[in-house]
Amino acid sequence: MKILQSRLFAKKVKKLSKSEKAILDSEIRKIIDHPEIGQEKKGDLKGIFVYKFKIKTNQFLLAYRLNHENIEFIMLGFHENYYRDLKNYL
Structure with missing residues (x-):
């Protein structure tokens, strides 16, 4: 299975601390x-x-x-305005 990530997701992950990234990875x-x-x-x-x-x-x-053989991570964030921002991004 191939793992893909959007630029928006990559930017959010970059801002996390090491301990937060470890939890995200799990x-x-x-x-x-x-x-x-x-x-x-x-x-x-x-x-x-x-x-x-x-x-x-x-x-x-x-x-x-989920695509045929791919998982694409699109967005990471808090609940506030999350779905609105997700719709705008897509």
């Missing part, structure tokens, strides 16, 4: 092992899965898309 491994773990969205965001997890006390949302 969550990404969970997604790779079980791609259907996230909640599939409906309507405008059909085909996009969102996986929620916590780093310390902050809840993060990770949007990804």
